[in-house]
Amino acid sequence: MAGAVMAMLCTAVAVFVLFAVRQEIAQDRTQRLFDNAVNVGKQLRRGVQGVDVTPVDASRESVQVVDPAGRVAAASPDMAGKPPMTHLAPDPDAFATASSCGGKVFGDRCVIVLAYPVHRHDGLWQVNVAAPQVPWYVGSGLLVPLGVGWLLLVVAAGAAGSYRIVGRALRPVHTITRELDQITAGDLNHRVPVPAYRDELRELAETANRTLGRAQSAVERQLRFASDASHDLRSPLTAMRTQIEEALMWPHQADWPQTAKALLESVERAQALVADLLQVARLDAGVAGRREVIDMTGLVGAELDRRPCRVGTLAVRRSLVSGVAVCGERIALTRLLNNLLDNAERHAASLVTVTLTLEAGVAVLEVCDDGEGIAPEQREVIFQRFARLDASRARDPDGTGLGLPIARQIAHSHGGTLAAEDSPRGARFVLRLPARATPPPTGP
Known part of the structure; x- marks a missing residue:
C-alpha cells in the first residue's frame, strides 16, 4: 500500500x-x-x-x-x-x-x-x-533521473511501509512468544493473548492455547497417575512391612508358613499392579508390538478353554462366529479379553456370556455378566484409571482399578472402541474392531 x-x-x-x-x-x-x-x-x-x-x-x-x-x-x-x-x-x-x-x-x-x-x-x-517538436519525454537527460528517482522513492516507501506494517502485524507474535517463554513445566496455567482480528495470528494463538490446555491436562493426568500409583503401591508394601515386623517381634510365636503366604499375596498384588503400570506406560508411549492378521474366533475360543479353573462355579456360555479376523497385536488383544473376562467373573452371579459376531466389516465382541450391572451415569467413570465402584471394592478389595482403562486403551490403539452398553441384566461390555480377511490355514 x-x-x-x-x-x-x-x-x-x-x-x-x-x-x-x-x-x-x-x-x-x-x-x-x-x-x-x-x-x-x-x-x-x-x-x-x-x-x-x-x-x-x-x-x-x-x-x-x-x-x-x-x-x-x-x-x-x-x-x-x-x-x-x-x-x-x-x-x-x-x-x-x-x-x-x-x-x-x-x-x-x-x-x-x-x-x-x-x-x-x-x-x-x-x-x-x-x-x-519537443518529445513527450523531453529527453533521456531528464527521463533517466526521473525514472531512477521514481524507482528509489517507491522502493524506499514500500520498504518503510512494509517494515512498519509487518512490525505492527507481528506485534502479537512477540506477545505470544513472551507469554510462552514464561510458561514452565510446573506452571501451565498461562495462556497467550488472542488477537482481536480473525486472521492467521488469531488461529495461531488459539491453537497455542489449545495445545497448552492439552499439555496441562496431560501433566495433571500424569500427576494424578503418579499419585494414585504411589498410593496403590504403598498399600501392599505397608502390609508386607507390618507382617514382617510383627513376625520379627515374636519370632518364636510367629506362624512363618502363614506369614509367608500372606507376604506372597501382597507380592502378587504389587506384581500385578507393577505389570498394569508398565502396560499403561507402554500404551501412553505408543509402543506397539508386531501387528498381524489374527483369527479372533480362534483367539477367544482358546482363551475361554484355558480358563475353567479360574472361573470356578460360574457357567460360561459362548457364541462365536467362525471366520472373524482382525489386524492387531496378539498379546495386547489377549490382555484386553482377559481383563474383560476377569471383570465379568468378578461381578457375575452365575453366568458369563461371550459373543463374537461380524457386522458390516466390524468384529463385535460382547462380554456380559448377570451381576448387579452398571448405572448409566457410571459407565464412563469405570474407564478412568484407578477408579473403582463400591461393588468392585467389595468383591475384589485387592484390585488395581486399571483393568478396564487398559482394555479401552488397547481397543483405541487398534482403531476400535470399547464401551459399557445397555443390558437386560448385569453389565455388557462391547468391543468393536475393524475386521480383516481371514488368514489362510497353515496346516498341511
Whole structure:
C-alpha cells in the first residue's frame, strides 16, 4: 500500500515535471525560431538578393522565404526544392505558429512551424521557420533521473511501509512468544493473548492455547497417575512391612508358613499392579508390538478353554462366529479379553456370556455378566484409571482399578472402541474392531 501510494505520487510529480520542462523548452524553441525569423526578415527588407537563410542550428532548424505569390524564393539547404512548409497566413503585424507531423515537406517528422510576415514595397513576404517538436519525454537527460528517482522513492516507501506494517502485524507474535517463554513445566496455567482480528495470528494463538490446555491436562493426568500409583503401591508394601515386623517381634510365636503366604499375596498384588503400570506406560508411549492378521474366533475360543479353573462355579456360555479376523497385536488383544473376562467373573452371579459376531466389516465382541450391572451415569467413570465402584471394592478389595482403562486403551490403539452398553441384566461390555480377511490355514 505504501509503495502504491508513493508510486502514484511520484508518477504525478514526474508527469508535472515533464509537462513543465517540455513547455519551457517549447517556449524557448519558439523564441529561437522567432529570433531567426526576425533576423531573416531584416535582411529581406533590405533586398531579396543576398539574404542568408542559413539557420543558427542547421541540423535542427529549417528556413523558407515565400514571396507574395506564394513561391519559395529562398530556402535553407534541407528545404531546397520543396513546397512551402506551411499555409499559415498570420496577421500582417503578428506571427503564427503551428505543429505539423508528416506530409511531403517533413516526412515522418513532427515540427513546430513559425510564420513571420515581412512588409516590403512589392508586397507581403513571409518567412517560415521550422524546428523539431519537443518529445513527450523531453529527453533521456531528464527521463533517466526521473525514472531512477521514481524507482528509489517507491522502493524506499514500500520498504518503510512494509517494515512498519509487518512490525505492527507481528506485534502479537512477540506477545505470544513472551507469554510462552514464561510458561514452565510446573506452571501451565498461562495462556497467550488472542488477537482481536480473525486472521492467521488469531488461529495461531488459539491453537497455542489449545495445545497448552492439552499439555496441562496431560501433566495433571500424569500427576494424578503418579499419585494414585504411589498410593496403590504403598498399600501392599505397608502390609508386607507390618507382617514382617510383627513376625520379627515374636519370632518364636510367629506362624512363618502363614506369614509367608500372606507376604506372597501382597507380592502378587504389587506384581500385578507393577505389570498394569508398565502396560499403561507402554500404551501412553505408543509402543506397539508386531501387528498381524489374527483369527479372533480362534483367539477367544482358546482363551475361554484355558480358563475353567479360574472361573470356578460360574457357567460360561459362548457364541462365536467362525471366520472373524482382525489386524492387531496378539498379546495386547489377549490382555484386553482377559481383563474383560476377569471383570465379568468378578461381578457375575452365575453366568458369563461371550459373543463374537461380524457386522458390516466390524468384529463385535460382547462380554456380559448377570451381576448387579452398571448405572448409566457410571459407565464412563469405570474407564478412568484407578477408579473403582463400591461393588468392585467389595468383591475384589485387592484390585488395581486399571483393568478396564487398559482394555479401552488397547481397543483405541487398534482403531476400535470399547464401551459399557445397555443390558437386560448385569453389565455388557462391547468391543468393536475393524475386521480383516481371514488368514489362510497353515496346516498341511
